[in-house]
Amino acid sequence: MKKYTTVLSLLLAMTGCTSSHQDTSEATLTEKDGYVLSKGERAVAKNHRIRFLVLHYTALDQAQSFETLTRSEHVSANYLIPDRPKTHKGLPVADQLVDDHDRSWHAGVSQWKNRSNLNDTSLGIEIVNAGWDQDTGQLLGEPYNEQQIELLISLARDLVSKYDIQPTDIVGHSDIAPGRKIDPGPFFPWKRLAEAGIGAWPDERTLDDYLARFSVAPPSMVQVTKALQTYGYGYLDEQPERVVEAFQMRFNQENVSGIVDIRTAAILFSLIDKYHGKDKASAILLPPEVAALG
Numbered sequence: 631m632k633k634y635t636t637v638l639s640l641l642l643a644m645t646g647c648t649s650s651h652q653d654t655s656e657a658t659l660t661e662k663d664g665y666v667l668s669k670g671e672r673a674v675a676k677n678h679r680i681r682f683l684v685l686h687y688t689a690l691d692q693a694q695s696f697e698t699l700t701r702s703e704h705v706s707a708n709y710l711i712p713d714r715p716k717t718h719k720g721l722p723v724a725d726q727l728v729d730d731h732d733r734s735w736h737a738g739v740s741q742w743k744n745r746s747n748l749n750d751t752s753l754g755i756e757i758v759n760a761g762w763d764q765d766t767g768q769l770l771g772e773p774y775n776e777q778q779i780e781l782l783i784s785l786a787r788d789l790v791s792k793y794d795i796q797p798t799d800i801v802g803h804s805d806i807a808p809g810r811k812i813d814p815g816p817f818f819p820w821k822r823l824a825e826a827g828i829g830a831w832p833d834e835r836t837l838d839d840y841l842a843r844f845s846v847a848p849p850s851m852v853q854v855t856k857a858l859q860t861y862g863y864g865y866l867d868e869q870p871e872r873v874v875e876a877f878q879m880r881f882n883q884e885n886v887s888g889i890v891d892i893r894t895a896a897i898l899f900s901l902i903d904k905y906h907g908k909d910k911a912s913a914i915l916l917p918p919e920v921a922a923l924g
């Protein structure tokens with residue numbers, strides 16, 4: 631019996647089940663209905679549930695955007711950026727329609743970095759803008775305006791820092807639902823956002839290197855596909871051209887064709903180089919026979 635109790639107390643000590651560690655000082659306690667919650671002991675192993683930031687346009691005017699996103703039983707977003715933001719004490723006002731820790735219904739069927747149903751793991755920001763026509767390649771209304779973009783940058787900066795969101799995890803709706811969604815479109819100022827520290831963008835010098843390299847020996851479609859997948863895109867088996875279009879709307883807005891030109895490929899590999907490492911980019915670009923040996 632003595633042996634048994636020794637083993638038991640050893641086990642309890644190992645699993646942390648002793649009460650001796652429990653900090654029950656008043657500051658850590660909250661009285662609830664029928665029990666008391668202690669936050670005296672806190673775990674180290676954790677991360678944020680929110681991993682991705684998804685940007686959209688509403689394709690509606692300001693009044694319709696508010697009406698739809700607050701009254702619809704099918705769609706919503708965590709935040710709405712109006713096209714004429716109100717100001718309060720000299721600062722522009724963003725509208726929070728759904729709390730960060732609640733799921734808003736903005737992403738729909740979606741994939742990014744091997745995850746699906748991005749509503750579970752993302753925040754959605756809707757921006758009031760009429761959008762663009764994919765057939766003509768033209769804007770359907772006014773471009774995004776300065777006040778909106780400044781407000782968006784301030785809001786996104788706050789969320790990125792709060793939830794430690796990585797540059798490659800800031801995406802457009804079209805990135806996570808290529809072919810099904812075309813927002814925030816090829817007129818959205820992704821470069822401007824990246825310069826303000828929001829989202830990914832290639833380095834100019836690396837881009838020049840890949841441009842020079844690919845004008846002599848462009849990568850194969852297999853290598854481009856592998857790189858798109860590495861960067862985060864899904865749906866490459868089903869509709870590779872739509873994925874290329876989504877990538878171009880984001881990073882090569884002059885050529886939204888679904889056809890991989892040298893510049894598109896060079897931008898893609900510059901991004902892999904910057905965010906996944908030069909070794910990763912080189913490994914994807916190995917000739918097939920070398921890759922097979924490796």
Ligand SMILES: [Zn+2]
Binds near residue numbers: 685803
């Ligand atoms: Zn959208």
